[in-house]
Amino acid sequence: MAEAGVAASERRRPAVAGGKRQQNTERIRRALFDAAARVVGELGYAEASIARITEAAGVAQGTFYNYFASRQDLLNQLLPALGEEMLAHIAAEVRGISGEVEREERRFAAFFGFLQQRPAFFRILNEAELFAPQGFRQHFENIAEGYLAALRHAHARGALPGFTEEELEPLVFLLMAMRSYTSMRYAYTEGGQARRPPDALWSAYAKLMRHGLAGTGPAPGKPQKR
Amino acid sequence: MAEAGVAASERRRPAVAGGKRQQNTERIRRALFDAAARVVGELGYAEASIARITEAAGVAQGTFYNYFASRQDLLNQLLPALGEEMLAHIAAEVRGISGEVEREERRFAAFFGFLQQRPAFFRILNEAELFAPQGFRQHFENIAEGYLAALRHAHARGALPGFTEEELEPLVFLLMAMRSYTSMRYAYTEGGQARRPPDALWSAYAKLMRHGLAGTGPAPGKPQKR
Amino acid sequence: MAEAGVAASERRRPAVAGGKRQQNTERIRRALFDAAARVVGELGYAEASIARITEAAGVAQGTFYNYFASRQDLLNQLLPALGEEMLAHIAAEVRGISGEVEREERRFAAFFGFLQQRPAFFRILNEAELFAPQGFRQHFENIAEGYLAALRHAHARGALPGFTEEELEPLVFLLMAMRSYTSMRYAYTEGGQARRPPDALWSAYAKLMRHGLAGTGPAPGKPQKR
Amino acid sequence: MAEAGVAASERRRPAVAGGKRQQNTERIRRALFDAAARVVGELGYAEASIARITEAAGVAQGTFYNYFASRQDLLNQLLPALGEEMLAHIAAEVRGISGEVEREERRFAAFFGFLQQRPAFFRILNEAELFAPQGFRQHFENIAEGYLAALRHAHARGALPGFTEEELEPLVFLLMAMRSYTSMRYAYTEGGQARRPPDALWSAYAKLMRHGLAGTGPAPGKPQKR
DNA sequence: AATGAATGAGCTTTCATTCAT
DNA sequence: AATGAATGAAAGCTCATTCAT
Structure with missing residues (x-):
């Protein structure tokens, strides 16, 4: 203002x-x-x-x-502001990676990395939908939009051969779902300190991304640098 | 009322x-x-x-x-009770299907089907984590346990060849994530009536399950029977 | 309710x-x-x-x-309730008096008499218009309606020969004005105890009612019984 | 603003x-x-x-x-200042009129005329008693004093033959009452614009002033010039 | 066992006034 | 002299829980 x-x-x-x-x-x-x-x-x-x-x-x-202006006003600003930080963090981590699957794996891990250094984000993200719906919507659109743009880009390059244009949006939601929801499962803060997910999560995610439930093929392990 | x-x-x-x-x-x-x-x-x-x-x-x-004993007490019982109903519903829908991928696709769709016939479940599920954490945890464990047992069974039969034993639990979480989170995105109740997700969701999910992000191979379409 | x-x-x-x-x-x-x-x-x-x-x-x-239901709800009920008491009090005092001018003089005095025995009424009446407008309107209509009916009755009997039908409503307001406003001037409560107006008020009022500003004719003095 | x-x-x-x-x-x-x-x-x-x-x-x-010095300080100055304006306005309107009844009728109408050209005065006058009691008292005394002086003057000239010296003060209050209170009833501002009272008010007032409740005699109609 | 009124801690928000700049 | 942010007391209202009936 x-x-x-x-x-x-x-x-x-x-x-x-x-x-x-x-x-x-x-x-x-x-x-x-x-x-x-x-x-x-x-x-x-x-x-x-x-x-x-x-x-x-x-x-x-x-x-x-x-x-x-009000309690709600501040509450609504919380998530979008932290969301921007998160976006920047992830973007930095993904920079220079080629291969869409590899990029997605890195995004996934970077999300958890951000949670690690900003433990408050975890609860803010998870509760905002109910308690700060306006802020949540703004954040969600920020993220989904960027995500969708990235996938469209990849799709145009032929990187996601099996998917149609219309399936990209649902796909974005599915990917965001795994991130966000899994964070609730694994990253529950314990005494202010965020818990780290087990290694099996990285490999399971990687396999799912590479071969679906069939899961066959080389298991690449957790992204190294993070 | x-x-x-x-x-x-x-x-x-x-x-x-x-x-x-x-x-x-x-x-x-x-x-x-x-x-x-x-x-x-x-x-x-x-x-x-x-x-x-x-x-x-x-x-x-x-x-x-x-x-x-208290308001919270009742609130905590809500989700687990409805969760049992849901489990029964999904189990009935999946009965007789062979092929783990097909079963998972059917489970995914059956989850949305249950939401359709029990619209109250939607809100109870989504808010319970915040307002009835104890009930949520119980429900979550119910579901995850059954899910994990099913996957272990499949794994034992060689149905999920690429995954290790330890990766099954993370996998369960990833699958539950897509269900639950996507329901918030797509199945928002409108005037008491649950909205149905678009067709592209079913095919995107199917492709992801069958081939991962590569997504190549036959698109099986939305499960027929509902 | x-x-x-x-x-x-x-x-x-x-x-x-x-x-x-x-x-x-x-x-x-x-x-x-x-x-x-x-x-x-x-x-x-x-x-x-x-x-x-x-x-x-x-x-x-x-x-x-x-x-x-709310603070305002109670506040709005205050004046109408006390107003009914007042109406009853005045009606009782006027009963049996014949002659419209005499009745009006008695009403005027009875109003002050009520104030004497219900000192709280004074402030409630005077502030209600601003702080409990709804209650004030209700009270005002109660009073004005009864007053107007009384004057119409008198008018029909030929008791107010100089006035037309339309002038009765303004007349009601003028009479209520003198009552109400004068009460603020004279009956200011002092230490919880209502002050009595001076005798000159009664005679001035009586003269005004009987002869207008000319004021000539027998001055009847303050109504006896009260 | x-x-x-x-x-x-x-x-x-x-x-x-x-x-x-x-x-x-x-x-x-x-x-x-x-x-x-x-x-x-x-x-x-x-x-x-x-x-x-x-x-x-x-x-x-x-x-x-x-x-x-404080909010209250300013608030208390508001009414007295505007009151002076009003006094000047009425004095100008009454100048040159002879006959006490005619003068009073003109004062009454001039009061409403001032309200018309200074709509803010209306609310300030009506609320001051509650919110700026000190300012109200000062204003009231200003007005009453001038009014009383005018009536005493008239009385000395033999213009109010029926009234005694002591009755003049109560009379002033009765006259002010009709003015002020009636303004609340009739002149409620509507959309910033003050409403004009109906013609019947002027004639009712005139009759009351000339003949009291008997009201017989020539109805002089509303004062012309305003 | 069922009732439903009483409780009081807690909430968000407003605003006259003060005072460092 | 002018500024405008900081203050904190006070307001109306809600609701889970208790308990006399």
Whole structure:
């Protein structure tokens, strides 16, 4: 909202070196946002009351409403913001890999890697559909769109020979499903620390991607670098 | 809602014979259970207050605590009970099919078929993880266990040649993931009526099961019988 | 609400002697109502918080919502209920008086008499228009309607010879105006006790009613009995 | 709303000359005052928050407290200031009329005329008693005093022959009552535009003033010039 | 065993005022 | 003198659970 029109740095007093006021508000906004991510990550959306969030951020309850229109407003922003981080993380991990199957395997593993370094994401992702549906939809579209574009690209290159154009969307959902749902199974946080999935998951996924349930052919093992 | 509870004429009197008493308490327990399923199916767990459930069951609020230890207690029982129904439904549909891939395709479709005839299940399944975690876990184990047993059986028969014993459990999770998650995407209830997924879902799933992302080979189409 | 349909005494269990439960709920409803009247009378609508009302009634805050749908709901009921009392009081005082001017003088004085014995009414009446507009409208219509009917009756008997039919409604408003507004001026409660207007008010009113601003003719003095 | 405040281009710089500073603070005080009148006129006292007033005036919230001790302080000044305007308006309309009854009729009509051209006054007048009691009292005394002086003058001239000296004050209140209260009934603003009372009001008032409830004698009709 | 009213902790949100900049 | 963000008390309302009847 605030950033529309005038550049933030020029909005008030000629600005000596960024403006202390300016910096401070940005710090508080971040503090609230991070506090919310932490609280939701630990306790879930349902327990993420304004009281808890502001306390975690170290500000008064009323301060919250200087930065967000409502509790729901902030809650809706949580997932899309973290989703962008995730996308960037995965994109970085996949860069340079050739072969669609290999890329997909790397994406799958990178997703779990991100969960490892951002444990709060796990719960936020899983609860958002119910507690922050608007934010969830936005995130979902972000991800699905990018995913679909990647598969279409691959399809155009002839990389997914058996599938028709129309089957790509369902395929995206199936792939997202395995990621997301499996994370609930395997990556349940334990004492704030995300659990790592077993090696068998990587190989099972790889085999499924390469040969379906038949699963025959060379088992490539878990992607190395991750 | 209220009409589906205990008939008003039978609500008050203590009942004549001893057996009748038994029956009566069973009837009330059932009424509460069904009312809860209906309410959660329609409005979700969050809106399933004791007030609403008891009203739908046609009993007083206090009566609730003669049958269930707490709201959470009943909520936890919801999914496992419906899950058994689902299991029976799928088992019936798969009976007599040979070929593990064909069986899995049938299971996948039968899951959606069950959703069609029990729309409340959809919401209960999707929200239980958050609102009735204990019930969810129980249900999950029920399903996963049966699923794993089936795959082990198939594996023993040599039906899943590419997979190792340890990979069967992850595989179960991956398969359940696609089912469950896709149902959220495709089977969103619309006005109480469950939407059917598009044909491309069935073929995409079939191809993935038969050949992985390569997807080459004969596309078998959607399972016939339903 | 509750009294609709089934007589209260017959609604539950055959009723031995009124039912302790029954009596109790009635007692609490009354306690809340009276507490609200007291609080509004003393502190005004704006200060009549649920906390204050329930504390004054000696019940928990949550109890309030077993009896009234909302704070506004109770607030809206306050004035009409007291208005009925007032109407009854005035009707009793006017009974048997003949002569329209004499009746009007008696009504005027009876209004102040009621204020004397129900000091809370004063503030409730004066603030309701802003804080309980719905209740105010209902009360206003109650009063204006009865007043208009009385004047029409008098007019039909030839008692208000100079006025046309259409002028009766404005006349009602002018008469109500003097009552109500003057009460604010003269009857300001002082330490919970309503102040009495000076004798000159009665004679000024009487003269105005009898001769207008000309005011000539016998000054009848303040109505005796009251 | 915002456009009526201080011109943006003049808001910042401290002003060059000394006299300019003076003017500037006067301009801001005025802007706040006018903004408050506008906001209260449109939304009522209860909605007239500092945030809204300062926004409408085009200054920061904190600035408010350089000009007024508190929100209540400004609110209390609103009615007396507008009351002076009203007094001037009525005085101008009555000038040159002879005959006390005719003067009173003209005052009555002039009051409604002022409401017509200053619609905000309507709400401010009606709500002030509750939300700005101090300001209301001051205004009331202003008006009543002037009114009483006028009647005393008339009385001294023998214009109100039937009334005693002591009855003049109550009479003033009765007359003010009809004005003020009737304005609430008839002049309710509709879409920002004040509604005009019906013709029957003028004649009913005139008759009451001339002959009391008897009302006999020539009906003079609504005052012409307004 | 059934009733249904009482409880009170907890929630989100508003806003006059303060004060560092 | 002007700014505008921070404050925190207070509001209305909900609901699982208890318990006297």
